[in-house]
Amino acid sequence: MMVKGKVWKLGNHVNTDDIIAARYLNTTDSQELATHCLETLRPELVQKMEPGDILVAGENFGCGSSREHAPIAIKAAGFSLVIAVSFARIFLRNAINIGLPVVETSEAKRIREGDLLEVDFEAGMIKNLTQNSQYFWSGYPPFLQELIKCGGLMKWVRKKYIKSE
Amino acid sequence: MTITEKILAHHSHQEKVTPGEFIEASVDLVLANDVTGPLAIQEFEKIGATKVFNPAKIVLVPDHFTPCKDIRSAELVKKLRDFSRRYQVRFFEIGQVGIEHALLPELGLVQPGQLVIGADSHTCTYGALGAFATGVGSTDVAAAMITGRIWLRVPATFKFTYHGQRQRWVGGKDLILYTISRIGVDGARYQTMEFTGPVIDSLPIDDRFTMANMAIEAGAKNGIIAPDEITLTYLKSVITAFKMEPADLRSDLDSIYCQQIEIDVNQIEPQIAVPPLPSNSRSVRELTGTRIDQVVIGSCTNGRLSDLEKAAAVFLHGKVHPEVRTIIIPATQNVYYQAVKKGLIDTFLTAGCVISPPTCGPCLGGHMGVLAKGEVAVATTNRNFVGRMGHPESLVYLANPEVAAASAIKGRIAHPEEVVNP
Numbered sequence: 001m002m003v004k005g006k007v008w009k010l011g012n013h014v015n016t017d018d019i020i021a022a023r024y025l026n027t028t029d030s031q032e033l034a035t036h037c038l039e040t041l042r043p044e045l046v047q048k049m050e051p052g053d054i055l056v057a058g059e060n061f062g063c064g065s066s067r068e069h070a071p072i073a074i075k076a077a078g079f080s081l082v083i084a085v086s087f088a089r090i091f092l093r094n095a096i097n098i099g100l101p102v103v104e105t106s107e108a109k110r111i112r113e114g115d116l117l118e119v120d121f122e123a124g125m126i127k128n129l130t131q132n133s134q135y136f137w138s139g140y141p142p143f144l145q146e147l148i149k150c151g152g153l154m155k156w157v158r159k160k161y162i163k164s165e
Numbered sequence: 166m167t168i169t170e171k172i173l174a175h176h177s178h179q180e181k182v183t184p185g186e187f188i189e190a191s192v193d194l195v196l197a198n199d200v201t202g203p204l205a206i207q208e209f210e211k212i213g214a215t216k217v218f219n220p221a222k223i224v225l226v227p228d229h230f231t232p233c234k235d236i237r238s239a240e241l242v243k244k245l246r247d248f249s250r251r252y253q254v255r256f257f258e259i260g261q262v263g264i265e266h267a268l269l270p271e272l273g274l275v276q277p278g279q280l281v282i283g284a285d286s287h288t289c290t291y292g293a294l295g296a297f298a299t300g301v302g303s304t305d306v307a308a309a310m311i312t313g314r315i316w317l318r319v320p321a322t323f324k325f326t327y328h329g330q331r332q333r334w335v336g337g338k339d340l341i342l343y344t345i346s347r348i349g350v351d352g353a354r355y356q357t358m359e360f361t362g363p364v365i366d367s368l369p370i371d372d373r374f375t376m377a378n379m380a381i382e383a384g385a386k387n388g389i390i391a392p393d394e395i396t397l398t399y400l401k402s403v404i405t406a407f408k409m410e411p412a413d414l415r416s417d418l419d420s421i422y423c424q425q426i427e428i429d430v431n432q433i434e435p436q437i438a439v440p441p442l443p444s445n446s447r448s449v450r451e452l453t454g455t456r457i458d459q460v461v462i463g464s465c466t467n468g469r470l471s472d473l474e475k476a477a478a479v480f481l482h483g484k485v486h487p488e489v490r491t492i493i494i495p496a497t498q499n500v501y502y503q504a505v506k507k508g509l510i511d512t513f514l515t516a517g518c519v520i521s522p523p524t525c526g527p528c529l530g531g532h533m534g535v536l537a538k539g540e541v542a543v544a545t546t547n548r549n550f551v552g553r554m555g556h557p558e559s560l561v562y563l564a565n566p567e568v569a570a571a572s573a574i575k576g577r578i579a580h581p582e583e584v585v586n587p
């Protein structure tokens with residue numbers, strides 16, 4: 001899988017309240033959640049972004065609550081991927097479970113707002129077309145690769161448990 | 166192996182597990198609430214599932230926006246109610262419901278050695294009873310409701326040893342706030358926080374719940390305290406004829422820890438965490454001038470009976486400051502009832518507090534005490550993120566129940582001794 005998009009850069013410790021505030025948790029509608037994505041932190045962002053754009057953050061992205069509304073809002077807003085130096089653990093599993101690609105690499109620090117990236121998941125490579133550089137990351141462990149290949153946890157469950165019943 | 170590794174090995178039917186390893190483990194209890202449950206049900210239905218793995222092991226707790234604050238919340242709760250009727254899983258109606266992490270232990274639904282997952286980040290609370298308990302997402306819950314299993318990466322364990330003597334006014338909240346300030350909001354990311362040492366050995370169960378509850382605020386996967394006599398006494402009070410088994414629920418002496426720190430408790434004063442991070446903790450004395458508008462005493466962190474007792478003991482010495490609103494939220498119906506019987510509610514009402522039914526309410530800026538622009542609160546909750554309790558320009562300071570009560574009386578951040586022994 002290949003993804004190409006423009007970067008929106010965020011800082012360290014972006015929490016799930018920043019990504020989607022609790023006052024919007026009275027809905028599960030992904031499109032509605034998307035309109036409030038990162039509203040507190042960068043109110044203009046969802047209006048200005050284009051589908052396929054890439055979020056890049058520092059350490060501990062998605063810390064705080066377990067609300068899956070956070071990766072859902074990011075995915076529904078049209079972001080193709082999140083790259084961060086590190087992810088909070090529940091956010092990471094939620095993203096993988098719902099099929100929002102995430103890449104954990106310390107190289108995220110070098111990426112700047114507005115950079116154009118091309119990401120090749122199979123090769124584990126990020127091409128920074130703006131800075132004319134390349135970064136590699138180690139990819140996912142085999143178990144997660146299997147989940148991702150299936151298209152997320154529920155598809156994996158359906159394949160493994162429901163079909164075989 | 167550590168206690169966490171033992172529990173994970175047992176639940177994945179392996180002799181041993183190693184940090185970093187991926188396992189599929191069986192779950193003893195699956196939890197979701199009115200925010201995360203509807204999404205889980207949506208996923209459950211989307212793939213055409215028609216039965217749950219075991220109705221007795223699934224609990225749906227509508228606690229965040231209940232009593233329902235608006236039509237949409239009512240629709241979400243109805244979704245849980247309908248699902249629970251259809252699949253015979255446990256659902257708690259208003260009148261029985263409480264904040265999930267106070268409610269489940271109180272009902273005897275969590276035991277040492279169990280593996281509990283919940284679509285709520287503070288599920289780690291149950292580690293206080295020697296269970297492996299961790300917060301997951303809604304999709305995880307949907308999958309677990311079908312399969313009875315969860316995928317996990319085995320965490321490495323970070324050991325915290327507490328020595329010395331707790332000062333007066335220092336409880337579990339202060340110990341954990343201090344600990345998080347030492348290691349940062351991601352200081353234990355992906356790891357287990359194992360709390361040990363002489364201070365923990367004599368720490369009351371409610372304070373242990375408070376500590377395990379906030380493990381997530383340091384990024385941990387779970388917090389855990391090996392079960393002992395205090396655990397046993399508590400479990401006997403909530404489960405008839407409870408017997409502790411399995412017995413081998415302590416970390417082996419040759420356990421491998423990724424990090425260890427020793428904490429000298431003698432030095433720790435009552436703490437207060439300055440917004441916007443739970444790790445910004447300082448001694449209350451450094452901030453005693455800060456003016457406040459609201460005090461909230463409640464939540465899954467500090468809404469239990471002993472928390473209310475501590476707050477009430479302070480309110481016996483003064484009334485709520487005329488410019489402050491004070492909201493008391495007993496965490497469960499039972500806590501509320503006990504508080505009435507013990508005369509605590511009387512004390513609160515006389516002091517000028519308002520009592521809310523059990524709910525998460527203002528803890529997440531939901532309802533029952535949301536802050537306006539520029540307002541400042543002291544709360545016994547666990548998160549002081551930007552806008553957590555309302556307007557993005559409102560502020561939340563985190564503290565223990567006595568500090569919160571003293572602040573309510575003074576109209577500014579205050580040390581309890583300013584009120585109790587002035």
Ligand code: SF4
Pocket residue numbers: 229264265266285287464465466524525528529546547
């Ligand atoms: S009381 Fe607050 S932290 Fe606890 S479960 Fe409710 S919203 Fe979450």
